[in-house]
Amino acid sequence: MTADQSVDVLVVGGGINGTGIARDAAGRGLSVLLVEKNDLGGATSSASSKLIHGGLRYLEQFEFRLVAEALREREVLLNTAPHLVRPLRFVMPHVPELRPAWMIRAGLWLYDMLARRQTLPGSAAVDLSSAPYNSGLQPSLHKGFIYSDCWVDDARLVIATARSARAHGARIRTRTACIALGRDNEQWRAVLQTAGGTVEEIRARFVINAAGPWAKNFLGEIAGLDVPFRLRLVQGSHIIVPKLYEGQHAFILQNDDRRVIFAYPYQDDYTLIGTTDVELKGDADDCAASADEVRYLCRAVNRYFQRAVSEQDVIHRYAGIRPLFDDGSNNPSQVTRDYALRIIGMPGEAALLSVFGGKITTYRALAEQAVDALRPWFPGLGPPWTKTQALDGGDLGAGGLTSLQQQAAHDYPWLPQSLLHALTQRHGANVHALLAGAGSMAGMGMDFGAGLHAREVDYFVEHEWARTAEDVLWRRTKCGLQLTPIQQQAVIAYLATRAS
Numbered sequence: 001m002t003a004d005q006s007v008d009v010l011v012v013g014g015g016i017n018g019t020g021i022a023r024d025a026a027g028r029g030l031s032v033l034l035v036e037k038n039d040l041g042g043a044t045s046s047a048s049s050k051l052i053h054g055g056l057r058y059l060e061q062f063e064f065r066l067v068a069e070a071l072r073e074r075e076v077l078l079n080t081a082p083h084l085v086r087p088l089r090f091v092m093p094h095v096p097e098l099r100p101a102w103m104i105r106a107g108l109w110l111y112d113m114l115a116r117r118q119t120l121p122g123s124a125a126v127d128l129s130s131a132p133y134n135s136g137l138q139p140s141l142h143k144g145f146i147y148s149d150c151w152v153d154d155a156r157l158v159i160a161t162a163r164s165a166r167a168h169g170a171r172i173r174t175r176t177a178c179i180a181l182g183r184d185n186e187q188w189r190a191v192l193q194t195a196g197g198t199v200e201e202i203r204a205r206f207v208i209n210a211a212g213p214w215a216k217n218f219l220g221e222i223a224g225l226d227v228p229f230r231l232r233l234v235q236g237s238h239i240i241v242p243k244l245y246e247g248q249h250a251f252i253l254q255n256d257d258r259r260v261i262f263a264y265p266y267q268d269d270y271t272l273i274g275t276t277d278v279e280l281k282g283d284a285d286d287c288a289a290s291a292d293e294v295r296y297l298c299r300a301v302n303r304y305f306q307r308a309v310s311e312q313d314v315i316h317r318y319a320g321i322r323p324l325f326d327d328g329s330n331n332p333s334q335v336t337r338d339y340a341l342r343i344i345g346m347p348g349e350a351a352l353l354s355v356f357g358g359k360i361t362t363y364r365a366l367a368e369q370a371v372d373a374l375r376p377w378f379p380g381l382g383p384p385w386t387k388t389q390a391l392d393g394g395d396l397g398a399g400g401l402t403s404l405q406q407q408a409a410h411d412y413p414w415l416p417q418s419l420l421h422a423l424t425q426r427h428g429a430n431v432h433a434l435l436a437g438a439g440s441m442a443g444m445g446m447d448f449g450a451g452l453h454a455r456e457v458d459y460f461v462e463h464e465w466a467r468t469a470e471d472v473l474w475r476r477t478k479c480g481l482q483l484t485p486i487q488q489q490a491v492i493a494y495l496a497t498r499a500s
């Protein structure tokens with residue numbers, strides 16, 4: 001791209017919100033360039049609790065708009081990304097001294113009503129003294145409640161969204177930061193810098209600030225604009241420990257500070273536990289799970305499970321930052337999780353829209369609203385379209401993932417079942433493009449372990465913007481959890497041979 005090139009919309013930030021807006025805008029006929037300073041989904045959007053949920057606990061904060069929208073979007077994502085989103089039953093053990101049963105029953109009733117469920121089962125009381133839900137739990141827990149939400153592969157949802165954006169004509173450039181932005185009559189001049197140090201300038205009629213935790217920094221320091229609102233950075237951490245219980249259900253556990261903690265099955269052999277809410281006083285780049293947060297999460301789950309966990313059991317930990325719109329709340333857990341869109345600039349002049357806060361669950365609706373707001377600048381903008389259009393790889397037909405897996409088992413009989421399941425879940429309908437011409441396990445190339453082969457690594461590099469081992473091992477897949485340091489080195493070495 002040369003300095004003379006211009007686009008309708010420059011999106012800064014390749015998390016779920018930036019890729020969602022790029023997809024929506026490109027599909028409505030705008031020319032779009034998205035720049036991401038690191039890897040797609042490399043920040044908050046791969047460090048979430050991985051739930052597509054209404055947020056049961058937000059009912060206590062009277063966030064009915066957010067919960068209703070999120071529950072609607074839960075159905076949308078189940079239909080449009082069926083390989084990445086799957087139903088999950090949540091069990092809430094009843095602890096009368098924390099919340100009375102009537103309050104939980106009322107909350108779940110409201111949750112079911114707001115959901116207008118098409119596919120997921122409703123809530124019910126459940127017996128925790130017998131199988132299957134007693135697995136791993138303290139024998140003192142007898143009663144509980146069960147309700148539905150969904151699980152998502154968050155990092156792969158970002159990739160699927162970015163691929164959809166590209167399929168509609170958006171250009172996606174990773175390892176490219178927007179380092180300066182200034183107005184030039186009716187356009188913006190944006191200075192972009194690649195990881196290799198190359199600097200270039202482009203012009204855009206509209207800029208979307210989807211920089212997540214860096215949104216305020218982008219406005220103030222990069223664009224030199226006033227920031228007429230406050231953003232709070234609230235860190236949330238997760239830990240992964242060896243499996244604490246059998247079964248495919250999740251737990252929502254009430255803590256004695258009135259927060260809730262989730263625990264759910266992860267990658268067959270593990271339990272994922274999160275999250276915390278800690279106000280981050282420093283910079284967004286300083287985000288890391290602290291020893292205090294790990295102890296907090298261990299204490300919270302030890303109240304419920306037979307096998308106690310401690311810091312020594314933690315196999316992996318990660319942290320992300322919620323960039324929340326400051327509503328003046330004293331308690332980080334109580335700050336609104338709803339999103340806000342703010343525009344600087346009038347029709348006819350170069351304008352900029354900033355995204356603050358939000359949930360992965362509501363990203364499609366957020367993107368639709370953001371692009372709708374561009375109409376005064378682009379009167380020929382097409383109508384909304386993303387609600388019923390499958391994401392890249394998500395067009396699985398009426399039979400869904402099961403029929404894709406049956407078809408794949410027929411087409412690739414040489415593929416072990418566990419690998420077939422992993423690949424269909426990661427790639428959905430694109431599994432055929434990945435496996436075309438492989439013919440046998442030899443055609444999958446070098447075996448790095450944990451079901452990762454050279455053919456898939458090549459695919460990530462050629463079709464999904466992967467560059468580093470971290471992109472492959474922790475975002476395009478979660479194989480990093482199972483591979484030994486030596487096996488991980490083999491992936492690094494393989495990527496180096498490709499780059500040379």
Ligand SMILES: Cc1cc2nc3c(=O)[nH]c(=O)nc-3n(C[C@H](O)[C@H](O)[C@H](O)COP(=O)(O)OP(=O)(O)OC[C@H]3O[C@@H](n4cnc5c(N)ncnc54)[C@H](O)[C@@H]3O)c2cc1C
Nearest residue numbers: 013015016017037044045049051178212236358359360361
């Ligand atoms: C602990 C935690 C748990 C959560 N759990 C859930 C959950 O279970 N369900 C749910 O629905 N939501 C959840 N959320 C919320 C959800 O993760 C976020 O709302 C969402 O990921 C935000 O996406 P984003 O695109 O706005 O930000 P990000 O994913 O952070 O993306 C912003 C991107 O901008 C890039 N960037 C910044 N500055 C520049 C620049 N100058 N040039 C180029 N690129 C730049 C960054 O590198 C980054 O990749 C959770 C959040 C946290 C922190």
